[in-house]
Amino acid sequence: MSLLELRDVEARYGEVTALHGVSLTVDDGDFVAILGANGAGKTTTLRAISGTVKTTGQIVFQGERLHRRTPEGMARRGIAHVPEGRGTFASLSVFDNMRLGAWTQRGPSARDLARVFEFFPVLYDRRDQQAGTLSGGEQQMLALGRAMMAKPRLLLLDEPSLGLAPLVVREIFATLRSMNDRGTTIVVVEQNAALALGSAKHAYVLETGRVVLGGAAEELRGDESVRRSYLGY
Amino acid sequence: MANLAQQIVSGLASGGIYALLALAIVIIHRSTGVINFAQGELATLSAFICFALMNHGWAFWPAFFVTLALSFGGGMVLHTVVIRPIQGGPLLGIVILTIGLLIAINGLTTWIWGGTSQQFHGPFSTAPIRVAGVAFSKQDIGVIVVAVVAMLVLGLLFARTKLGLGLRASAVNPSEARLVGVPVPAMLAVGWGLACALGAVAGVMAAPSLFLDPNMMQTVLLYSFAAAVLGGMDSPAGAVVGGLVLGVSLNLLGTYVDWIGGELRLATALALILAVLLARPSGLFGRSIVRRA
Numbered sequence: 418m419s420l421l422e423l424r425d426v427e428a429r430y431g432e433v434t435a436l437h438g439v440s441l442t443v444d445d446g447d448f449v450a451i452l453g454a455n456g457a458g459k460t461t462t463l464r465a466i467s468g469t470v471k472t473t474g475q476i477v478f479q480g481e482r483l484h485r486r487t488p489e490g491m492a493r494r495g496i497a498h499v500p501e502g503r504g505t506f507a508s509l510s511v512f513d514n515m516r517l518g519a520w521t522q523r524g525p526s527a528r529d530l531a532r533v534f535e536f537f538p539v540l541y542d543r544r545d546q547q548a549g550t551l552s553g554g555e556q557q558m559l560a561l562g563r564a565m566m567a568k569p570r571l572l573l574l575d576e577p578s579l580g581l582a583p584l585v586v587r588e589i590f591a592t593l594r595s596m597n598d599r600g601t602t603i604v605v606v607e608q609n610a611a612l613a614l615g616s617a618k619h620a621y622v623l624e625t626g627r628v629v630l631g632g633a634a635e636e637l638r639g640d641e642s643v644r645r646s647y648l649g650y
Numbered sequence: 651m652a653n654l655a656q657q658i659v660s661g662l663a664s665g666g667i668y669a670l671l672a673l674a675i676v677i678i679h680r681s682t683g684v685i686n687f688a689q690g691e692l693a694t695l696s697a698f699i700c701f702a703l704m705n706h707g708w709a710f711w712p713a714f715f716v717t718l719a720l721s722f723g724g725g726m727v728l729h730t731v732v733i734r735p736i737q738g739g740p741l742l743g744i745v746i747l748t749i750g751l752l753i754a755i756n757g758l759t760t761w762i763w764g765g766t767s768q769q770f771h772g773p774f775s776t777a778p779i780r781v782a783g784v785a786f787s788k789q790d791i792g793v794i795v796v797a798v799v800a801m802l803v804l805g806l807l808f809a810r811t812k813l814g815l816g817l818r819a820s821a822v823n824p825s826e827a828r829l830v831g832v833p834v835p836a837m838l839a840v841g842w843g844l845a846c847a848l849g850a851v852a853g854v855m856a857a858p859s860l861f862l863d864p865n866m867m868q869t870v871l872l873y874s875f876a877a878a879v880l881g882g883m884d885s886p887a888g889a890v891v892g893g894l895v896l897g898v899s900l901n902l903l904g905t906y907v908d909w910i911g912g913e914l915r916l917a918t919a920l921a922l923i924l925a926v927l928l929a930r931p932s933g934l935f936g937r938s939i940v941r942r943a
Contacts, residue, residue, distance in 0.1 A: 467829060492831030504826040506819055516812075517819050521831040524812065567830065 419477075420445045420602050421466065421571060426474035428458075428465050435461040437626040438474065443571070443604055443619075448597045450613035450634065451606045452647055453623035459606040460501060462623065463573045466604070467491050467498035479570070493521050495570035501579065503560040507549030511540055514548050514559055518566030525566060533562040536592060554585035561592060572596070574605045578612060590616045610647035614638045622647070655784050657901045663790035665897020666797030670852035671867070671874035672881065672889035673801065674845035680884045681821040681841040684733060684744050688751035690871030691759070692728075692846055693853030694864060696721045698759055700854050701770055701862055710773040714854060718847050725846030726839040733842070734835065759864040772858030793855045800851045801890055804844065808886075817841055872916060873900075876923045882933030892934065896922070 421443040428436040436458050443449050451459050464470040468486035476483050478494060488498075497518075506514050515533065519525035534541040537558040543551060548559060557577055564572055574593070578586040586609075594616050597603050607613035614620060620637045622630040630637065637643050671689060678686045696717050703713035732751070736744055774792030778785035808814035819827040820837035828834050852874075853867060860866050877896045881888020896919060903918055926934065 469825070469829070488825075488828035489831050489833050492829060498829050500826070500829065504823070504829065506823050506826065508822050509818060513815060513818070516815055517827070517830050517832070520812075520816070563830070 418445045419443070420447070420479060421604075422475070422477040423462075423465070424475040424477070426462075426465050426472050426476060428461050428470050428472045430461075430470070435470075435626055436465060436472070439465075439623070439626070439628055441621050441628060441631065443602060445602060446597070446600060447602050448594070448616060448618045449604045450610075450617035450620040451604065451623060452608075452610045452613060452620055452637075452643075454646075455608070456625075457623040458626040459623055460575055461626075463498060463500075463575050463604070463606055466571075466573060467496055469498070492567070495521075495568075496573065497564040497567045497569035497571070498573040499560045499564055499575065499577070501575040503556045505548045505551075505556050505559055505563075507547065509548055510545050511548050511551070511559060512544040514563055515540070515544075515566055518563030521567055529566055529568070533565050536565070536595075537562050553580050554582065554589075557581060557585070557589055558592075561589070561596075565596070569601065572601050572603045574603065576606055576608060578607060578609050586612065610643070614648075653905070654902075656786060657905050658898055659786050659794070660790050661898035661901030662894060663787075663793040663797075663897070664901070665894040666794050667852045667856045667870060667893075668873045668877045668897055669890045669893025670797055670800060670848050670855070671870060672877035672893045673804070673886055674848040674852070675874060675878045676881070676884060676886055676889040677841055677845045677848070679878075680886075681817065682729070682733065682737065682838050684737075684748065686845070687745070687748040687871075688755055689845070689849050690867035690874070691752050691755040691864075692721070692725075693849035693856075693870075694867045695755055695759055695853075696846070696850030697770065697853035697857045697862060697866065698763055700850075701763075701768065701857070704771070710771075714773075717854065718850050721850035722843040722847040725843040728846070729839045729842035730835075734838070756864050763864070765864060767861040767863040770857035770862040772855070774858075776858075789858060796851065796855055800848060804848065805886075807844075813840070817844075869916060873897075873919055876919050880923050880926055880933055882935040885933070885935040888933055888935030 419442050423439055423441050425438040425440055426436055427434065427438055439458070439462055451462060453459050461470060465472045466476065468488045468491040506517065515530060516525050519529060539555055540559055540562055543555065548556065551559060577589055581589070590612060593603055593605070605613055605617065614634045614637060617634045619632065620634050621628050622637070622643065630640065630643065671693060674689050675686060678684055699720060700713050700717040703716060704710060732747070736747060772789065774789040776787060776789050779788045779791065808818060816832045816837050817840065819832055820834045824834045856866065856870060873896060874893065877892035878889045880896065881892035899922060900915055900919055904915060
């Protein structure tokens, strides 16, 4: 069952067209990686989905065609977008950041908080600290924890591995796989193609604002052009 | 000694009023980046509204709370209709807009109520109250209590409630706040509403001693800006401390230093600010923004 469909979506930043008719599908329970070089339009695709950038073309979520979308509105529909750079509220405490994650819910339930702290015990230790004082890896965990508080139907992550040590990155992706096993649909934008293809079920490759390749992750891993351009062998 | 205590209390009362208005200025600046030069005139307008209600037979406290509600609503409307459309524009444009608002509102209050000073009968009598043998003005104590309560309520709102969390998030990182679902434009409007309600408290508390006229809050606004800057422009705690410190210092300096009479009060205040800023450019509570090159 398709959860999200983009049909011929175009997006512009002023005069510059960043997406030239992108079409893709994300099924319920899927784990999708969006790959491509810098400037290929990966971030813009996520922004198009979360309503942060104006688009033309059709965006269908849970079977419903969406017009006039705002980021707040998409958040209320259950889309959690973790932007590049984690998007933490640096001057607020870790705990406040988590409370904000639960904004679209009635309020942070103790059970939700406990579940996130179980996943990331370091967040519990640092709960009263200013979020900006956390390390990069901890901030990424905070961003994920915050997204979990929103109990999203669809989780969008922009470059979660950016600036993080390999060990930390492996932990993050293990957490993502675990979340996916429990039913959260995930779309990950990654420059690190090998990493993303190692966890994802499906993938799309973008080049200058267009989808040039799409399919099961294993297929793409074996694909000649992908291997040469993005996997380095 | 008794005189010192009286001067301090009296300084805290006027300082409380500066603190309230300074807090309003800081809330608006922190959340929307606008320096609201019209904050004083809005406070005056609120005081006049309370005055008008009382002239129609209302008792003080009902009139006061209705004025607060109207000021809150007015602030929200002001943000949505006047400020939001120009928010993305150049800073100078926004500054000119709020100065224009200042002039417009001043004109409005003069037009409706005339330019002559009126007597405003506040809720506190001017009779003295003796504490430990020293006579304090009931009005001073009343103003301090009201100011403290108002600031406490606001502080609790920001720190403990979901609304307060949304307000803080919208001020700190509006684009990210929208991504988690916070209705940022509405939050910013609420911020303006709260600021104008604070201004209303300041105006109504100032009216009995300053006498009600359209220019009543102009000097207070200057002191409040000084207090806000002294505290570090974006720090609510700093605005409060700045206001109180300013109020008390001005009183003590005026009493104990011979050559600082009534005319030099404002100059003294500004000189104080200058001295502090020379030593600490980001204000007493401000955080200097260090950017990695």
